[in-house]
Amino acid sequence: DIQMTQSPSSVSASVGDRVTITCRASQGIANWLAWYQQKPGKAPNLLIYAASSLQSGVPSRFSGSGSGTDFTLTISSLQPEDFATYYCQQANSLPLTFGGGTKVKIK
Amino acid sequence: QVQLVQSGAEVKKPGASVQVSCKASGNPLTGYYMHWLRQAPGQGLEWMGIINPSGDSTSYAQKFQGRVTMTRDTSTNTVYMHLSSLRSEDTAVYYCARASSHYYYYMDVWGKGTTVTVSS
Numbered sequence: 629d630i631q632m633t634q635s636p637s638s639v640s641a642s643v644g645d646r647v648t649i650t651c652r653a654s655q656g657i658a659n660w661l662a663w664y665q666q667k668p669g670k671a672p673n674l675l676i677y678a679a680s681s682l683q684s685g686v687p688s689r690f691s692g693s694g695s696g697t698d699f700t701l702t703i704s705s706l707q708p709e710d711f712a713t714y715y716c717q718q719a720n721s722l723p724l725t726f727g728g729g730t731k732v733k734i735k
Numbered sequence: 736q737v738q739l740v741q742s743g744a745e746v747k748k749p750g751a752s753v754q755v756s757c758k759a760s761g762n763p764l765t766g767y768y769m770h771w772l773r774q775a776p777g778q779g780l781e782w783m784g785i786i787n788p789s790g791d792s793t794s795y796a797q798k799f800q801g802r803v804t805m806t807r808d809t810s811t812n813t814v815y816m817h818l819s820s821l822r823s824e825d826t827a828v829y830y831c832a833r834a835s836s837h838y839y840y841y842m843d844v845w846g847k848g849t850t851v852t853v854s855s
Contacts, residue, residue: 671830723796
């Protein structure tokens with residue numbers, strides 16, 4: 629199975645800050661990577677697929693980059709509604725696996 | 736806009752089985768793969784398996800092999816996840832999710848989740 633490792637596990641930031649979350653795969657996955665946002669008590673929401681493609685309806689302040697084993701999710705200017713937990717997911721092969729999550733908290 | 740409506744919360748005893756349903760409203764699930772995932776309290780997301788559009792092919796995570804069965808009824812736009820031999824570690828929120836049209840290993844529409852509690 630492909631292991632996905634996210635860092636940091638949590639980050640404290642203020643509205644307007646730039647936030648970057650990283651995700652590393654245990655083996656190369658080309659660009660087969662997605663990012664999801666999850667708010668407490670809610671289902672996850674797809675933000676980014678194919679490492680850098682923005683899902684329809686997702687604000688452009690979210691962006692993704694990377695290929696191979698190293699990936700990043702960037703929120704260019706943090707908004708109040710962005711405080712949530714973010715997960716990366718590899719889509720290279722079954723079983724699909726997720727990172728452990730990064731909680732973005734209010735500073 | 737499609738919505739996935741999942742069945743209600745369940746409380747089961749160890750050793751029992753549970754079936755969770757997921758019905759699409761708004762638009763049919765015709766042609767879409769469907770995923771099932773779960774999330775234990777305070778934990779991350781865990782993928783359980785996938786079922787193809789016609790319902791005649793499934794793939795399950797090794798961890799659940801032998802205990803999980805995913806089926807679908809195309810006439811009612813409903814998919815099902817059956818998990819047997821429940822243990823306390825199966826206590827979680829179970830989600831169905833539609834595979835994205837961009838690629839079937841991404842998930843772009845999710846149900847609200849079904850809480851399954853396993854307790855004696």
